[in-house]
Amino acid sequence: xxxxxxxxxxxxxxxxxxxxxxxxSATDPASTVDVLWEYRSQGVMTTAIIAVVALDDAxxxxxxxxxxxxxxxxTGGAGSITHELLNVSREIFGAIALGAVGAGLLxxxxxxVRQPERTVAMATGMxxxxxxxxxxxxxxVILAGMTxxxxxxxxxxxxxxxxFKLMRSFSIPIYVLxxxxxxxxxxxxxxxxxxxxxxxxxxxxxSIGKMLGASLxxxxxxxxxxxxxxxxxxxFAQGGVAVGLSIVAAQHLNNIEVKDxxxxxxxxxxxxxxxxxxxxxxxxxxxxxxxxxxxxAGRNITEEDVxxxxxxxxxxxxxSIMIKEFDPVQIAVELFRDNDRLLYPVVNKDGKLTGxxxxxxxxxxxxxRDSWQWLLAADVxxxxxERTTMNQKLSDVYREMQQMKVDQLPVVSREDWDEPxxxxxxxxxxxxxxxxxxxxxxxxxxxxxxx
Numbered sequence: 001x002x003x004x005x006x007x008x009x010x011x012x013x014x015x016x017x018x019x020x021x022x023x024x025s026a027t028d029p030a031s032t033v034d035v036l037w038e039y040r041s042q043g044v045m046t047t048a049i050i051a052v053v054a055l056d057d058a059x060x061x062x063x064x065x066x067x068x069x070x071x072x073x074x075t076g077g078a079g080s081i082t083h084e085l086l087n088v089s090r091e092i093f094g095a096i097a098l099g100a101v102g103a104g105l106l107x108x109x110x111x112x113v114r115q116p117e118r119t120v121a122m123a124t125g126m127x128x129x130x131x132x133x134x135x136x137x138x139x140x141v142i143l144a145g146m147t148x149x150x151x152x153x154x155x156x157x158x159x160x161x162x163x164f165k166l167m168r169s170f171s172i173p174i175y176v177l178x179x180x181x182x183x184x185x186x187x188x189x190x191x192x193x194x195x196x197x198x199x200x201x202x203x204x205x206x207s208i209g210k211m212l213g214a215s216l217x218x219x220x221x222x223x224x225x226x227x228x229x230x231x232x233x234x235x236f237a238q239g240g241v242a243v244g245l246s247i248v249a250a251q252h253l254n255n256i257e258v259k260d261x262x263x264x265x266x267x268x269x270x271x272x273x274x275x276x277x278x279x280x281x282x283x284x285x286x287x288x289x290x291x292x293x294x295x296x297a298g299r300n301i302t303e304e305d306v307x308x309x310x311x312x313x314x315x316x317x318x319x320s321i322m323i324k325e326f327d328p329v330q331i332a333v334e335l336f337r338d339n340d341r342l343l344y345p346v347v348n349k350d351g352k353l354t355g356x357x358x359x360x361x362x363x364x365x366x367x368x369r370d371s372w373q374w375l376l377a378a379d380v381x382x383x384x385x386e387r388t389t390m391n392q393k394l395s396d397v398y399r400e401m402q403q404m405k406v407d408q409l410p411v412v413s414r415e416d417w418d419e420p421x422x423x424x425x426x427x428x429x430x431x432x433x434x435x436x437x438x439x440x441x442x443x444x445x446x447x448x449x450x451x
Contacts (some may be wrong), residue, residue, distance in 0.1 A: 018067035028239030043296035099147025101278030146381035226294040246272035313390040325378040343408040355381035
């Protein structure tokens with residue numbers, strides 16, 4: 001309606017509304033999910049939020065393809081409706097097919113190549129190849145990329161998870177550069193009064209539409225009352241997909257003039273960029289408010305959360321048996337035979353830690369029973385490479401044991417680095433973690449009730 005007041009052209013107004021409406025349907029998944037993760041949210045509404053933000057970007061790109069094609073037709077573009085619909089179908093389904101093929105090829109390569117650095121190189125090359133083909137065939141680049149990630153995640157979930165972690169490690173500068181370049185296109189001196197009015201109407205209309213649409217959809221599907229009341233206010237965030245679509249729209253609609261030399265494409269990118277700044281400030285805060293009102297914040301307690309609050313002293317086995325340096329190997333063999341331990345601290349006559357005795361230390365002499373009586377523990381023990389203390393954070397020690405690929409680690413006194421007090425065992429860590437996790441989750445379910 002505002003575009004019609006600026007330039008009395010019904011076709012132009014409908015074209016602008018179609019494109020703005022398609023872009024407005026997108027929700028930024030990154031910032032939304034980050035809030036859910038930060039506040040450890042879990043429940044029916046949390047699941048609904050994740051499902052919506054994961055799917056509505058694909059819907060937004062589908063609507064965008066149809067909307068821009070209709071906009072070009074309405075503003076005098078060549079071709080019939082049938083031709084444009086076929087062209088939209090080719091762009092959308094062609095991009096989906098291209099992304100799926102790229103993901104399939106990359107998944108096949110990942111099964112043969114195990115080195116992380118080579119996998120990242122192949123993934124980067126495949127992404128660039130898919131983008132290049134999309135541009136050459138005039139298909140939707142964003143939809144092709146998202147399809148590639150979607151297929152890869154479902155075909156090789158474990159390998160792709162490691163790959164995405166590596167990709168994210170160097171993607172932040174690219175992501176920042178993307179928004180810097182987008183922000184550089186937001187020239188306040190070029191934005192006339194009616195563009196600011198569009199920004200205000202877009203923010204208000206999009207927010208109301210999200211809330212009414214989510215509430216109506218939840219009511220029709222008979223969702224939980226919390227979903228009906230609070231889902232809409234969790235969908236305000238707008239990010240990369242919307243900005244990316246606005247950039248592509250600026251290229252497609254740059255020849256449609258609105259007023260004073262300003263094209264419809266420029267109006268769209270200016271408005272979407274400005275509104276993104278606004279809704280990104282209020283979006284995460286509204287997600288936080290919604291999950292707290294729904295009573296789902298703090299429910300998703302993980303083993304990592306529990307481990308961060310625990311010390312080695314919470315899981316150490318202080319009844320661990322110590323082997324003396326001058327004990328014959330016969331005693332060590334009997335200990336390994338009668339117990340399920342894989343490591344024993346070796347101490348000298350003063351009770352100081354001098355080494356460790358593991359099953360690997362004994363396997364070379366197990367066949368020579370005659371040597372068990374005259375060989376001493378000091379003869380076959382190995383030096384202590386790593387040790388820990390009772391007051392060390394369990395999460396740090398656990399990661400260290402994983403990196404060293406050991407199941408047990410000697411624990412020494414905090415006051416005396418050579419005074420052993422026990423052994424920390426990987427199996428015991430997991431048992432204590434599971435017990436504490438169950439205890440905390442049971443307490444959370446009693447204290448956190450839905451609003």
